[in-house]
Amino acid sequence: MLQLWHASSRYRYIPCNRDYLNESQLRRIQNELAVVGALVVLALVTVQPLVVMSQTADSLQARFAETIAMVHQAESAGATPSEIGALVALLNKALELNGEALKLTAPDEAQRRAELVAQVDQILMTVENRAADLTALASQRSYANRVLAYVCGVIAAVLGTILYAFTMSFYRKYRIKRTFQMRVTRK
């Protein structure tokens, strides 16, 4: 017999058809629901370690993605290849440790795996911090270099103009001097 139930309140059930349940049937259904609930709780507790492991791997991938983005920001800000190279070396170390952690699948290696994952996390945090510092430093340096270059351009233009003015002045004086040194001769 298929029973469809609507729960309009916590204690009041209205059956969809005209077949009503007696108390013993209700009690049996309650017992069955209690057993199902207990099984669901038990399953969730049992599966929890697997879920945690999966979240760890996912969160690490997300962390790698965040770290790459931060390193790219540092590069865009104008960090030098040697500065970025140090970050890349750390990232490769993190990759290596992550690879080692992924190989540890046996239950007795769980602790070692957790240690490696923690190390990877620590390295990624270090890289993120350094990348953030580099971004700030490199952007300031790039801005200063750009301003310096433009100021040098203005100074060069001023110096060039002064040089031009003096050159023209000397040239005119030379021409005047030469003009007064001219002699008029009869042909």
Next chain:
Amino acid sequence: MSFISTQNRRTLIVVFITLLVVCEMIAYVATTPRPREQFFQLYVLGAKRMAADYYPNNDTDIRLGEPVTWYLGVADNMGTVQLVSIRVKIGNQTIKPPDDQQGLESPAPVVTEFIRFLNDNETWETPFVWSISDAVLSGSATRIPVLQINNETYLIQDCSASNGHNFRLIFELWTWQTETNGFEFGWAAGGEHRVAWLQVWFNMTSPRLA
């Protein structure tokens, strides 16, 4: 400035503005990074790190347990740090290779992959020592179920070739895409999608009987 006439003053202003424009243009060019071609290089070298001697005794027929030494290399010329993955796949003559035009990967099974961060202008090279741990002859087809690469064992599913001829190892270059947060076959440069892949053929004509 009384010694400068009005006409000379105008000339000096024109000279100053001209010099200012030229100098500022030079400053702009000096401080702006020049766009350059973005690309990766992927290569496989033989045992002597040259594009030769890919097979022991120059025999393309690889025996069971016989180690084959190659060197895999990838160079980053993208102008930025890149996370790359070289995916190693094994296939036979009939399986599709990667599609250069469509930028599609090969459907061959992945055996392993090498992941590495590369700095701009960096070349990374790693030894690739592999051997066939097991090969089974069933009917006229030779199947390779186990492959050993860099002292690690890899189980392979569904890789067989008729009479053990024309197996191939395919190397595909995958790159991390920050937009999608995942690896993609090839890379995007200049509004185009480009791919890099290689394949090396070999035979396995001395399997054990099933």
